[in-house]
Amino acid sequence: MHIDGIKDNRVTVNLHNGIADVRLNRADKRNALDDALFQSLAAAGDALTSLPGLRAVVLSGEGESFCAGLDFGSFKGMSQRDGKTSTIGTMVAEDAMTHLAQQVCWVWQEVPVPVIAALQGHALGGGMQIALCADIRIAHPDTQLSVREVFWGLIPDMTGTLMLSQLVRPDVARELVYSARILQADEGHALGLITHLSEDPLVAAQSLATEIASRSPDAVRAAKRLLTRKLKAEAAEQFAAERQEIHRLIGSANQNEAVKAYFEKREPEFTDADSGELDHRRQK
Template sequence: MNRVRIDITDGVADVRLDRAGKRNALDPAMFAALVHAGERLKTEPGLRAVVLSGEGPDFCAGLDFAAFRAMRSGGRISADVDLPPADGPAKATGQRAAHVWTEVPVPVIAAITGHALGGGLQIALGADIRIVTADAKLSVLEIKWGLIPDMTGTQVLPELVGRDVAKELTFSGRVVTGAEAVSLGLATRVSPDPHASALELARSIASRSPDAVRAAKRLLDLPRDHATGFAAEQAEITALIGSPNQVEAVTAEFGKRPPRFTDPA
C-alpha cells in the first residue's frame, strides 16, 4: 500500500500520510513515500502550494513500535529504505523525509490534528506553516526512548522556539497542546479544522504571483549551516542506538516499569 496520497487541484497539492490504522506511524514504506512525494513535488509543473496532513485523527504518532524493538540490537528501520542518493544537506533517510518539504519551492502548510510526536513532529517542522487544533498533542518525544531528535529537529527547533525552549522540550519530552505550541512558536495558529484552514490558505497563496511566492520562500529560507548540524545529529544518534541506556529506556517502556539508567563514567 502506498503510504502517502497526493491529489492536486488548481495548483494546490493535498498530501496525506495514509496509514490511519497505525496513527500514520513511520515505517520504512512511510519514510520512502514521504521522500518520494516531496521529490515529486519539487518539480511538479504548475504547483503553487502544498497542504500536508494525516489521514484519520492523527497527523503522525512518530516511529512505528517495530523501530524501537529493532533498536535493542542497534538496528534502524530507516536504514532499510532504498532511496536514490541525496543531493542536499540531509543525507539520512529520516532527515530527508522531513527536510524535503523545505526543498519544495512553494509554501508547505501542515494541518495537525491529534498526535504529532517525535519523528511525526519533525516531519511537521519541515513545513513552512503549521495549523493545529487547540487540543492537538505535540512532543519532542525521543528522550522517552533514550534518543535525540535526528530528523533535523535539533537544527530547526531553536530557530522556531528559541534555544532555551528547544532544550526544555527536548530534555523533558513533555507533550504540549496545540494552543501551547502556538504560544511557544512551535505552531503558527489554531483552527477547529486545520485541514480546511490549510486548504483555504493554500488556495489564497495559489492566487498570488508564483514568482513572488517562490522568491519569498527562497529569501526567508536562506541557507544556514545545515550540513554540519545534520551530520552531527547522525553521529550522535548512531552512538545512542543500541547503547545500554537506550536499550534500557526501550525495555523499561515496554515493561511498564521505571528505567534504571547508568550514569556516564
C-alpha cells in the same frame, strides 16, 4: 496523482488548481512511521520539488492523528548499533546531506512553494519533526505535540535540532527536548511552534493554500528561497552532527533500557555516562 516510490498507498497526493494535497495514509496506526511510509513520504516530496504549476502544498494525516512518531515495530531493530536493520538511516544519495529519516522532513524545505501542515490528534517525535519542516503549521487546539525522542533514549535526529531552534527561544527548545514532555497545541501556539489554531485545521490549511496560490507564483517562490537561504547554509553541518549522535545512542545500554522499561511498564534504571561518552565530550 501517480508517484513512483510510494509503497502500499502509504501516502496519497492529489493536485487541484496548483495545490497539492499530501496525506499520510496509515490511519489505523495513527500514521506512525515505518520503513514504507518513510520511503513513500520522501518520494512524494521529491516529486513535488519539480512539479510544473505547483503553487502550494497542504500536508496532513488521514484519520485521528497527523503522525504519532516512529512505529513501535521499528524499535525492535535498535539493538543493532550499526543501524543496518532499517533503511531509514540510509543516505538518500551519495552526495546528499540527509539520510532518509531526515529527508522526509527536509524535503518540505526543498519543495519550492509554501508547505502548510494541518495537525490533529498527535504530532509526536518524528511526526513533530516533519511538521517543523513545513513553512506553516495549523493545529486543532487539542493536538498533542512532543519532541519525544529523549523519552526513548534518543535525540531528535530528523532535522529537529535545527528546525526547533528556528521557532522558539533557545531555553524553550532545550526544555522541550530534554524533558520530552507532551503539550497541547494551544501551549505550542503560545510558544511559537504553531502558527494558527483551528477547530478544522485541514480546512483552514486549504483556505490559506488557496490564498497563497492566488499570488504571483514567481514572487512566492522567490520569497521562499530568501526566507530559507540562511537556514540551508546551516543544515548540512547540523544534520551530520545529528547522525553522529544518533549512531552513538542507538542500541546503547541506556537506550535499550528506555525502550525495555516502557514496554515492561516500569521506571527505567539508567547507568551513568560511560568513560567513552565522557572522553567524547572532552574531545569536543
